[in-house]
Amino acid sequence: MPNQSIHFQQAVRATVESVRGAFTRERDLRLWLCDGVCFPRRIEGPFLLWWRDGTSVTGRFLPTDSENEVRLTWQEDGACPAEIHVSLQEGQEGTTIDLTIQHAETLPEQDPARIRAAWEARLLNLASIWSMTGIDLRIAKQPALGLLPGEPVPLSESDQGFGVPILSVIEGSSAERANLLDGDILLEISGVPITAHTSFPKALTGREAGDTLTITYVRNRRTHVQEMTLLARPPLRMPPVPPGDFAEEIESFYTDFESRIRSALATLPDSMSTTAPEPAAWSANEILAHLILFERLTHEYIAHCRLGYTETHMPQVVSVPGRIEAVMRTVPTREALLDSLHQSLDETVALLRALPSEFVSHPGYIAMGQAINLDQFHYDRHVEQLERTVQQLTTSTPLKRDDNT
């Protein structure tokens, strides 16, 4: 069945060994191909790849004679089973990938074109990421709203259930251009109800930069409808090489972050450090404990990235009830918490400085650095939260949000 075999070729500026990893290692597969990958760490075994849109592929690695070859079976949801053969050749500028897909059955007429387009895009993305550009073409082509969503809130005065408040509008983004503000509660985007974080991918499915969306949101208890032109996602900030420079960059951000924290707390009497401004809100000390836990997660994330795993950067695990209390039990005062936070931040810097060169030359370093850079939004948010908390606690009247309309 010669017509059922589809062949691709792609040059990549990286070593054969590194490109081989792109097809066989858990972390590396996530970097260019899929959103999740699971396989027991054995070659010649089964694997499962999955994507955020809910699609998945199962297959298994097959034995090969050479270190320059990878063979695997490939079964997409409801599609014809296939076998993939990857051959890696050392070239002048790096590695040439020859990838052949052999289908077990005759394909329906439109399938070869779809498969060809999908694999060309995937291999191009591999080439982009393995050339250390820091550009993931899957994300680079996506439009972005440019806002950080908060936890969904019940809409007391309507029967629609839940809305998602905006924690922070990102500078220069689609959301800022559309004059959306922190605190606005999103209800609907072009007909898609926004009730949870998972609503956003649904609202953006099939959208491109330049498209116009209709945003329905609540501001000051009034519902507004607003047009928004979608802009492309801005490129993620790259970590500099060598990592010592990156460590220095992060250190200077942390120094500034710590001084903002300290000045936010300057007017709060020590006795009010454990007082929450509202029943469901965190006290100043709880915010500090959360930041310490978050930083420890970053330490673990760096260790995981060095070893080749990426699954565990899960900020939600540090907000688990009980963990913050456990920190506060053992670091009991505000001053002790601030010291401990300083140590935790310092530890991150030391870990970055100590990154080994074999890791730094792998695309995993770029992805890790981009993720750590992206976390700066998280710190900014908590500085704002701390400022709000102090203001609420030190003024006699409850805080009202500014009405800018």
Added chain:
Amino acid sequence: MSQHPHHVCTRTVSADADLLYDAFTDRRALKEWLASEALTIPRAGGPICLWWKDGSYVQGAFTQLAPPSEIHIRWRANEDLEETDTSITLTSMEEGVQVEIAHSSPSTIARFSWDRMLDNLAAVFGQKGVDQRMLMRPDGSRRASLGFFIGPTAPAVSSDLPTHTLGIRVVGTFPETPAHDAGLRRDDVIVEVAGQPVFDLFSYSHALDAISPGKTVEIRRVRTGSLDRLSFTAGEGPETLPLPPADPKAFAQQLQGMYEEFETELDALLSGVSDEEASWKPHADAWSINEVLAHLIPFERMFHHWMGAAAVRFEPYTWVEHPALWTEGLRHVFPTLLDLREELRRARRETVAYLQRLPDDLVRRPTYQRMGMIILLDQFHPRHHHEQIKRIRNAFKTKGDHHRA
């Protein structure tokens, strides 16, 4: 449907119906009693893939899910060409939940020893006991024990082995065991046990399954570049393993007692250690006392993070096997013996404080038993490092004697 169910297997298990539903659908819960690794996306059409340490696996998809009472799967074992439809029905009865498993054809999956597997389901989920796979071989007889502790995967470098051969590092041997007497020592890298290649926990555990207690076992190990064979008599594995008290507060108290003993031992061991001695290394690749302490701190942090992740059902697949990756950061932030000692004490208090507040939903799951068991079994770990500190101190003293002489 005209299919005649084959090999129907039923068992009544006294556990909550929602937990038993998870036992068949949640990738983490599936690992607690059935498979070595499990990968699922539990929705109709979502994939399911189970893998066992002997290399066998099943792959397929959920065809229909009706929580918490019905699970339908269409899957195929690696040895089979035909798919099997398996239906799992959970019926709440007075004495518990009746679990019924029926298969559409007499396939490999239908011939699995479901009786024994359901025994384990009842042991783990019903009686909240020890996972029987840790005590028994697949034929139901007692497992062997070889008398040493295995550590992380490590490269096995020897001219007698292919390049890139992996093995497992021995992190300690019990004195007066056949393995110790045969000459096995800490830092040896084992590449084969009873004819089976070993390179991680799964392959080691699989190799152990083939060994009868009391019989001679042969291993191949690498020490400083040379490969050799050792033969010794395999011991008998434990009859049971320690489980945590059902109430996590009682467990916290038990652990606190354990930690107090460790702290007392450490205080005695470290009395009179100068800063010079604390940072002295017996040789270039060995740890100083400070580094040993910097290794024990992330050990506690791993517990915090692990229990926190499990509480939100995000227990990661993989644990960082190299807590040493943290030491660089910790040594920077806690430069003196006193600092490290204080932080270790604090980290242990945090473990106890978090255990006291462990969320109920985690405590009712088998994850809690397994974690508690591992924490209790890990008692050997600090003691192992206490011995190490003793050795370092003796070496330091001898060095001093040399100087004086």
